[in-house]
Every structure is written in structure tokens, then in C-alpha cells.
Amino acid sequence: MRRFLIPLAIFIVLIAFLAVGLRLKPREVPSPFIGKPAPAFVLSQLHQPASNFSPVDMVGQVWLLNVWASWCVSCRQEHPILMDLARHNVAPIIGLDYKDEREPAKAWLAEHGDPYRLSIWDREGRVGIDYGVYGVPETFVIDKSGVVRMKHIGPLTQTVVSEKIIPLVKELNGA
Amino acid sequence: MRKLITLILLVCSLSSSFAGEAAPVAADPALEAKVQSLSEVLRCLVCQNQNLADSHADLAIDLKNQVREMLREGMTEKQVIDYMVERYGDFVLYRPPLKSTTWLLWGAPFLLLLGGLAGLFWLLKRRHAHAEEPLDELDRQAAARLLQG
Amino acid sequence: MIPELGHIALIIALTVAVLQGTLPLLGVFTHNGRLMALARTTAFAQFAALAFSYACLLQGFLTNDFSVRYVAEHSNTLLPTFYKVAAVWGGHEGSMLLWVLILATWTVAVAVFSRRLPKEMLSTVLAVMGLISIGFLAFLLFASNPFERLLPAVAEGRDLNPLLQDPGMAFHPPMLYMGYVGFSVAFAFAIAALISGRLDAAWARWSRPWTTVAWVFLTLGIALGSWWAYYELGWGGWWFWDPVENASFLPWLIGTALIHSLAVTEKRGCFKNWTVMLAIMAFSLSLLGTFLVRSGVLTSVHAFATDPKRGIFVLVFLSIVVGASLLLFAWRAPKVGLGGSFRMLSRESLLLVNNVLLAVAAGAVLIGTLYPLFLDALDLGKISVGPPYFETVFVPLMAPMILIMGLAPFARWKAAAASDFPRTLWLLMGVSLLAGIVVPLLMGSWTFLAALGVFLGVWAILASLLALLARGVSRLGSMSLAQWGMVLAHLGVGVFILGVTFVKAYETNSDVKMSAGESTTVGGYTFTFLSINEVNGPNYIAARARIEVSRNGQFDRVMEPEKRIYNVQRMPMTEAAIDTGLFRDLYVALGEPVDQNTWIVRVQHKPLVDWIWWGCLLMAIGGGLAAADRRYRIAARAKSDATAMSSAKA
Numbered sequence: 001m002r003r004f005l006i007p008l009a010i011f012i013v014l015i016a017f018l019a020v021g022l023r024l025k026p027r028e029v030p031s032p033f034i035g036k037p038a039p040a041f042v043l044s045q046l047h048q049p050a051s052n053f054s055p056v057d058m059v060g061q062v063w064l065l066n067v068w069a070s071w072c073v074s075c076r077q078e079h080p081i082l083m084d085l086a087r088h089n090v091a092p093i094i095g096l097d098y099k100d101e102r103e104p105a106k107a108w109l110a111e112h113g114d115p116y117r118l119s120i121w122d123r124e125g126r127v128g129i130d131y132g133v134y135g136v137p138e139t140f141v142i143d144k145s146g147v148v149r150m151k152h153i154g155p156l157t158q159t160v161v162s163e164k165i166i167p168l169v170k171e172l173n174g175a
Numbered sequence: 176m177r178k179l180i181t182l183i184l185l186v187c188s189l190s191s192s193f194a195g196e197a198a199p200v201a202a203d204p205a206l207e208a209k210v211q212s213l214s215e216v217l218r219c220l221v222c223q224n225q226n227l228a229d230s231h232a233d234l235a236i237d238l239k240n241q242v243r244e245m246l247r248e249g250m251t252e253k254q255v256i257d258y259m260v261e262r263y264g265d266f267v268l269y270r271p272p273l274k275s276t277t278w279l280l281w282g283a284p285f286l287l288l289l290g291g292l293a294g295l296f297w298l299l300k301r302r303h304a305h306a307e308e309p310l311d312e313l314d315r316q317a318a319a320r321l322l323q324g
Numbered sequence: 325m326i327p328e329l330g331h332i333a334l335i336i337a338l339t340v341a342v343l344q345g346t347l348p349l350l351g352v353f354t355h356n357g358r359l360m361a362l363a364r365t366t367a368f369a370q371f372a373a374l375a376f377s378y379a380c381l382l383q384g385f386l387t388n389d390f391s392v393r394y395v396a397e398h399s400n401t402l403l404p405t406f407y408k409v410a411a412v413w414g415g416h417e418g419s420m421l422l423w424v425l426i427l428a429t430w431t432v433a434v435a436v437f438s439r440r441l442p443k444e445m446l447s448t449v450l451a452v453m454g455l456i457s458i459g460f461l462a463f464l465l466f467a468s469n470p471f472e473r474l475l476p477a478v479a480e481g482r483d484l485n486p487l488l489q490d491p492g493m494a495f496h497p498p499m500l501y502m503g504y505v506g507f508s509v510a511f512a513f514a515i516a517a518l519i520s521g522r523l524d525a526a527w528a529r530w531s532r533p534w535t536t537v538a539w540v541f542l543t544l545g546i547a548l549g550s551w552w553a554y555y556e557l558g559w560g561g562w563w564f565w566d567p568v569e570n571a572s573f574l575p576w577l578i579g580t581a582l583i584h585s586l587a588v589t590e591k592r593g594c595f596k597n598w599t600v601m602l603a604i605m606a607f608s609l610s611l612l613g614t615f616l617v618r619s620g621v622l623t624s625v626h627a628f629a630t631d632p633k634r635g636i637f638v639l640v641f642l643s644i645v646v647g648a649s650l651l652l653f654a655w656r657a658p659k660v661g662l663g664g665s666f667r668m669l670s671r672e673s674l675l676l677v678n679n680v681l682l683a684v685a686a687g688a689v690l691i692g693t694l695y696p697l698f699l700d701a702l703d704l705g706k707i708s709v710g711p712p713y714f715e716t717v718f719v720p721l722m723a724p725m726i727l728i729m730g731l732a733p734f735a736r737w738k739a740a741a742a743s744d745f746p747r748t749l750w751l752l753m754g755v756s757l758l759a760g761i762v763v764p765l766l767m768g769s770w771t772f773l774a775a776l777g778v779f780l781g782v783w784a785i786l787a788s789l790l791a792l793l794a795r796g797v798s799r800l801g802s803m804s805l806a807q808w809g810m811v812l813a814h815l816g817v818g819v820f821i822l823g824v825t826f827v828k829a830y831e832t833n834s835d836v837k838m839s840a841g842e843s844t845t846v847g848g849y850t851f852t853f854l855s856i857n858e859v860n861g862p863n864y865i866a867a868r869a870r871i872e873v874s875r876n877g878q879f880d881r882v883m884e885p886e887k888r889i890y891n892v893q894r895m896p897m898t899e900a901a902i903d904t905g906l907f908r909d910l911y912v913a914l915g916e917p918v919d920q921n922t923w924i925v926r927v928q929h930k931p932l933v934d935w936i937w938w939g940c941l942l943m944a945i946g947g948g949l950a951a952a953d954r955r956y957r958i959a960a961r962a963k964s965d966a967t968a969m970s971s972a973k974a
Contacts, residue, residue, distance in 0.1 A: 004657045022639065029264060224566050269710025291681075
């Protein structure tokens with residue numbers, strides 16, 4: 001009798017996994033950078049092509065790196081939240097203008113408002129690849145020593161900001 | 176015609192599939208073959224269930240170009256794969272790496288086969304120990320029912 | 325009004341299904357003949373209600389009734405009528421309706437063709453199918469109602485996904501569902517046998533033709549899907565080991581094991597528990613496939629619009645159906661006798677080894693498909709399991725299976741000896757080995773996999789042919805349909821293997837930028853880009869290229885690949901031009917335009933690729949012949965059942 005119960009036992013385990021699986025998000029790929037230093041780069045700024053920016057410039061501050069583009073539809077959705085973040089001075093936000101043209105990008109910021117301390121221009125998307133960006137918008141939280149602490153994929157929401165990003169930034173600033 | 180092409184270009188770029196990549200008329204066929212075989216085992220992150228070779232998504236084309244460039248610079252396939260894993264995690268690999276969390280995956284077919292064959296052997300031996308089995312009571316009743324019906 | 329009638333018909337169908345699932349069972353336990361007779365009546369009634377409901381939805385599509393949400397989301401006034409018919413199952417709700425309609429069709433088929441069965445058996449089988457129907461009808465009504473209204477109605481529909489606007493797509497889902505749902509008959513017979521305790525050769529004989537027919541449909545459905553992907557997705561792939569493909573492949577593997585195991589149970593009365601287990605598993609895996617496709621737990625290129633509520637519903641249903649049947653199995657199986665005995669080397673033992681190999685292969689595919697979910701659920705990271713994994717584990721399992729497949733038909737039942745295998749057979753094995761070594765050399769590149777593939781393919785074909793001829797040409801006429809079926813199906817396996825091997829090892833391609841007058845050479849054919857023109861389709865516009873193909877300087881043909889843009893969904897579609905030949909396909913697909921005159925073009929030469937689908941077709945025809953064997957005809961049944969029973973024990 002007992003060995004004939006084995007299939008049932010296996011099946012119950014399978015069902016348990018499937019039930020848990022229903023609550024997972026298979027499309028979200030966690031970033032392997034969490035807890036690792038943010039990759040270095042030097043890129044020219046969007047508004048001042050003559051000056052460069054590198055993550056090293058931000059050492060000593062907790063900051064956000066937000067990947068956006070003028071062609072990105074869902075960036076428009078998260079934009080008010082970014083504006084809000086900037087208004088409350090939660091942390092400096094650096095924009096990474098990903099695979100975009102300079103003029104439309106500037107026009108886009110002029111139209112929708114510019115929450116960024118500065119934006120950098122990643123025309124070829126090379127820095128994007130280095131940061132493992134696969135869906136714009138994406139947002140990284142980077143700590144004082146330049147270590148990536150969190151990554152959010154897709155448009156920011158009020159919940160993510162108030163429940164995850166703001167507490168994390170506070171904690172990192174306190175440390 | 177011009178309108179159609181503009182439309183196609185527009186739609187393609189909207190669905191983010193147009194990019195500069197223009198499959199060079201295989202300047203270096205050996206390199207191209209390597210790029211192809213390598214991008215077949217890398218997963219496109221945007222489109223999900225497609226490999227880089229098949230995908231026309233923008234990012235897939237960028238990554239394929241990256242692979243081509245790295246191979247051209249003389250990097251080994253392992254270096255290219257490490258580069259991808261460093262950025263996107265094990266998720267980009269269609270061939271899961273052998274590590275503590277995946278030994279069960281790689282070992283499972285082998286274990287199943289071993290278990291199956293062992294079970295089969297045990298069963299055959301046990302069966303061999305039984306002599307020819309007479310009709311049991313249930314069978315007899317069934318046969319009787321059938322013969323009447 | 326009509327959509328509401330369709331909705332009401334669904335409610336009636338559910339009510340009838342509840343009666344069908346309960347009263348006949350009550351009849352069986354109380355020996356009440358009138359209650360048992362209700363099984364057939366309710367089966368017909370349920371079918372009528374569902375057919376009416378389906379017709380109502382079809383009517384919505386044909387009359388462009390965009391006040392029905394499902395129609396508005398999957399159709400458009402410009403959609404050609406043929407695709408409006410196919411669009412009924414182009415989305416989640418409609419395809420579920422098709423699913424229950426097919427279930428009702430199978431139920432009616434059982435009620436008609438198996439009406440001579442003992443009435444306890446027939447009533448139980450129909451009742452079990454009624455119980456399954458309850459689950460799916462409840463799912464339709466409570467979580468996926470296709471008749472939901474869209475108020476206010478929209479003026480124009482969102483159109484059917486252009487990928488699905490294709491004749492191959494029109495037939496793929498119904499075929500596949502016929503297969504999936506067909507296994508419910510084998511399942512119902514197994515449950516009925518467990519309930520009644522009549523797990524015997526007669527049961528095997530009754531359920532065998534049903535199982536084989538379901539398997540034929542599943543084979544055709546999978547092959548059609550693969551063929552469709554090949555010519556419609558535009559890059560010439562035919563199997564991707566995508567979770568949804570695996571979900572259809574799993575019941576196929578188990579179903580293949582089942583039809584062989586049923587053969588042994590019927591002929592020799594043994595493997596009864598194993599056969600019942602396979603029958604339960606084949607249908608359970610069909611249900612699991614439904615869950616995987618419709619819940620969104622795995623990412624797939626095929627996913628329907630998903631909704632966690634639906635996922636929970638199917639999961640609960642799956643747990644009840646499979647859990648209850650496994651419990652029933654655990655309760656009844658220990659009392660089942662062993663059946664006829666056989667030696668270590670015999671037809672039985674060889675079939676059993678192959679059964680184990682098929683089951684292990686299914687287990688490997690299942691684990692590979694679900695492993696990313698396991699890891700994610702345990703928070704151990706995200707991984708992908710793709711073609712390299714499946715190919716690595718699949719080949720070593722299939723190789724011994726194909727070897728045994730060639731040998732088994734020569735082994736005698738009960739006790740086989742080395743002398744059963746004619747000397748010619750060993751000679752043919754030598755010939756196959758030689759072919760495996762030499763053919764890849766002739767093709768210009770020798771790899772182990774290519775050699776193994778050629779060896780196994782040639783072996784499967786030669787051994788099957790020998791099985792046909794070994795007994796002498798004069799006796800061909802006296803061979804039963806079942807024997808012909810087996811030989812054809814095994815031949816099909818060989819043809820399939822050769823197709824896969826050649827296309828994997830020897831396909832060549834070239835990605836080029838082309839403008840008028842430029843050419844490229846692939847596989848000995850030269851492709852010259854002549855021109856490109858704009859073409860208007862019924863609901864799309866396209867750029868159509870003219871590409872001249874020549875061989876050794878001789879004009880061969882003109883191929884016309886297209887890039888289409890469908891008016892409504894604005895989705896670019898690649899319509900490849902394919903020249904199908906006996907030994908190779910030429911596959912030309914347009915990529916993106918580089919500028920006004922230059923396009924990216926992908927040209928491929930695919931040797932023996934069509935053998936993949938011909939192989940599947942042969943398998944399906946073989947299955948069809950086997951199911952049509954005279955032994956299963958109703959008239960002959962009642963008499964021979966008893967003889968089968970006693971001979972099985974002899």
C-alpha cells in the first residue's frame with residue numbers, strides 16, 4: 001500500500017510549488033549587482049556635452065541612477081514620482097539617457113520637467129549593458145561607497161518609493 | 176513604396192526591433208558562425224523565451240554586436256559568457272551552469288533512469304519468483320459476466 | 325440577445341454535467357439501471373447545449389458583434405471570414421469553450437461507439453467525463469466567460485493577433501485539444517476500472533483504440549504547431565523547448581508509453597498497475613499543461629493573457645482531479661494481480677524497458693520545465709533551462725530506446741531467445757552503423773551527434789522494414805492493420821530522426837544586405853535580389869521581394885518573401901518564402917529595410933527538414949491504422965473479450 005502512495009506524495013509537493021509559483025514574477029530578473037560596486041564609466045553630460053560624469057563623482061553620497069529615454073512610454077508614467085522625489089530632496093538623482101538622441105531628450109525634459117541633478121548621454125547603450133539594463137525605465141540605489149543596494153525594474157510607483165526606496169536611502173544615509 | 180518603407184521602419188523601431196545591425200555580408204564567416212552559436216545559448220531578456228540569435232529586439236541586437244566585438248578582440252567564449260552573467264545573472268544562460276543549486280537539475284534524469292531501471296529489475300525478479308498465476312476470483316467473476324452478457 | 329442565449333446554454337450545460345457526473349454513479353452503486361441509462365442521455369444533452377453555445381459565439385464573430393468583449397478583443401470587420409471562424413479559439417475564453425465542446429464530443433463518441441460495453445462500465449466512464457466537464461464549465465462561467473458584454477460597444481475590434489492569421493494556426497489548437505482532451509477517455513476508463521476493481525485485459529482492449537486515437541490527434545497537433553512555427557515565425561526554427569511546447573510534449577511521451585503498455589496489458593494481462601498509472605498521468609499532464617499555459621507561472625512565447633485568479637482555479641481543479649485519482653490508485657492498486665508471467669528477455673520486458681525510458685524522458689522534461697520555478701519559489705535565484713539542457717539529457721535516453729524499438733517486434737512474448745532475432749537484423753544493424761560513420765563524412769563534417777542520428781534513423785527504418793518483410797512477402801496480405809500501423813509508426817520515427825539530424829548538423833544560412841542585382845550563394849543555390857514591390861492584402865500591406873534562385877547557372881525559380889504590416893495591430897510580420905523539396909527546403913525571409921533599396925535578407929538551406937513532419941505524419945497514420953484494426957470493432961467485441969481474458973491468463 002505504502003509504495004502506491006508515492007505518486008500522490010510527489011504530486012502534493014508539485015502542487016505546493018505550483019501554488020507558490022503563482023505568486024512569483026517570472027519576468028523579473030534580479031540584478032547580480034546588488035551588493036557589488038556600481039560599474040565605472042565616463043560619459044558626457046546631456047546638457048553640457050563638454051563635461052563628463054563618472055560614478056566616482058558621487059562617492060560620499062547616497063544617490064539614485066534612473067535610466068530613461070525620450071522614446072520610452074512608461075517613463076512618462078513614473079515621471080511625476082521622480083519629480084516628487086527631487087522636490088523632497090530625498091537623494092540626488094542622476095539620469096541615464098539610454099539609446100536616445102540629444103535634442104529630443106532635451107526637449108522631453110523641457111516639456112515634462114527635469115528631476116535630475118544632471119543627465120548623462122548613453123547613445124550606444126554601452127553603459128546600459130554594463131548595468132544589465134533590459135527594460136527602461138530602471139532605477140538603481142547606490143550607497144556612499146559606490147555599492148549598488150537596490151534595483152527596481154519598470155516604472156517606479158508610489159508604493160515602491162515610500163516603502164522601499166525612501167527607507168533604504170534614510171538607512172544608508174544614517175550608516 | 177517610400178511610404179511603406181517609412182511605415183515599416185517606424186513600426187519596427189516602435190517595437191524596438193530596428194537597429195544598425197545589418198548582418199555584414201559575413202566579412203568573417205568563421206567569426207559569424209561563432210557569434211551565431213554563442214548567441215543561440217544566450218537568452219534575450221526583453222522578449223523572454225527567445226535566444227539572442229533569433230530575437231530582433233533592440234537589446235538582443237546590441238548584445239549580439241557586443242558578442243561579435245568581444246570575439247573579434249580575441250576573447251574566449253567563456254570570457255564572453257562570464258561577461259553576460261556578470262551583468263544579467265545566470266538567467267541569460269540557456270544551459271544552466273553546474274552549481275549547488277542545479278546539480279539536482281542535471282542529475283535528475285540520471286537518477287530517474289537509475290531508479291527506473293532498478294525498480295524494473297526488482298519487479299522482474301519478483302515476478303519471476305511467482306509462478307504462473309491462476310485466475311483470481313475477481314477475474315473469474317468478470318469472465319463469467321462477460322460470457323453471459 | 326444571442327450572446328445571452330449562449331451564456332444560458334453554458335449554464336444549462338453545467339447543470340447537465342452535474343447530473344451526468346453524479347446520477348449514473350449513484351446508479352452503479354445502487355444497481356439502478358435507469359439511473360445508469362441517464363449517462364448517455366445527459367452526454368447527448370450536454371453536447372447539444374455546448375454546440376449551441378459555441379454556435380452563439382461563432383455568430384458573434386461572423387456578425388462583428390463588438391458588444392461582446394471577447395469578439396472585440398479578437399476580431400475586426402476586415403478580418404477574412406476564415407480567420408473569424410478560427411478567431412473563436414484565438415484567445416483564452418474561446419479556446420476554453422472549444423476545449424469543453426471537444427470534451428463533450430469525445431463523451432458523445434464514447435456513448436455511441438462503446439454503447440455495447442457492460443452498462444456499469446459505460447456509465448462510470450461517462451460519469452467521470454461529466455465530472456471533468458463540471459470543472460471546466462465552472463472555470464468558463466466563473467473565471468473566463470466568453471460572452472461577457474462590453475458596454476458601451478466599440479465601433480471596431482482589436483483584431484486577431486497577426487501571428488495567428490494563418491491556416492496552420494487555424495488547425496493547430498483544435499488538433500492539440502482533441503489530443504489533450506482525448507486522453508480524458510483513457511483516464512475515465514482507468515478510473516472506471518479502478519472503481520469497479522475490473523482492471524483486466526478487457527479493460528485494456530476497450531480503452532486501447534480511444535487512447536490511440538487521442539495520441540494520433542496529439543501527434544498531429546504538435547506537428548502542426550511545429551510546422552506553423554517553422555514557416556510563420558520567420559526564422560526557420562521548428563522546436564524551441566518552450567514551456568508550452570514541453571507542456572504538449574509531456575502527455576505525448578506518456579501517451580506513447582501508454583499505448584505500448586496497453587498492448588501488453590491487453591495481450592498478456594500484465595503491467596496493469598503501470599498502465600493505469602500511465603493513463604492517469606497522461607491526462608494529468610494535459611491538465612498541468614493547461615495550468616502552465618493559462619496561469620502565467622512560466623514565461624513563454626505562447627502565453628495567453630494571464631490572470632492569477634484563473635491560475636488558482638485551474639490549480640484547485642487539478643489538485644482535486646489528480647489527487648483523487650492518485651488516492652484511488654493507492655487504494656486499489658495493491659489488490660491488482662500480476663497477470664501473465666514472462667522471462668527477463670521477452671517482448672514484454674523490452675516494451676517495459678522502453679516504457680521506463682519514455683517515462684524517464686518525460687520526467688526529465690518536466691523537471692527541466694519546472695526547475696526555474698522550483699528555484700525561484702525557494703528563493704535560490706533565477707535560472708533559465710533551455711534547448712542545450714533538453715538536448716543534452718534527451719539524446720542519451722532516446723538512443724537506447726530507438727535501438728530497442730527496432731529489436732522488440734522480433735522478440736517473442738513470454739520468453740524470447742537470441743534466435744528470435746533473424747541474422748539479417750544484425751546485418752542491418754551493421755549497415756546502419758556503417759551509414760552512421762560514412763554519411764556524415766560524405767556530408768563534409770563528422771560529428772558524433774550526426775553519426776548517432778544517422779545510425780539511429782537508418783536503423784529504425786531498416787528494422788521496421790524487416791519486420792514487414794521478415795515473414796515473407798506472401799504474408800503481407802494477411803497482416804493485421806495493427807501490425808501495419810506499428811511498422812508505419814516506427815518507420816515514421818526513423819524518418820523523423822533523420823530529418824532532425826540533417827537539419828541540425830547541415831543547415832547553412834547567410835544573412836546579407838541585398839539590393840537589386842546582388843546575390844548570395846547558400847547550399848549550392850544562388851539567390852539574386854530582383855526587386856521589391858508594395859502589395860495590398862485584405863487587412864495588411866506588404867513589401868514583397870522577388871528573388872531569383874539559380875543552380876549551376878540554370879534558372880530554378882523565383883521566390884517571393886514578404887514583410888507585412890497588419891493594419892490594426894501595426895505588427896510587422898515576416899512571411900518567409902519557402903521552397904519545399906524532398907531533400908531540402910530553401911527558406912528566404914526578409915529582415916528590415918536598410919534604406920530605400922537595400923534590405924536585410926536571411927537565406928537558409930535546410931536539408932531533410934520536411935522529414936521531421938513527414939515522420940510525424942507517418943506516426944499518426946500508423947496510429948490511425950492501429951486504432952482501426954478489426955479487433956476493436958464493436959460487433960466483434962463482446963465475443964472476443966471473454967476469449968482475450970482467458971487467453972491472457974493461459
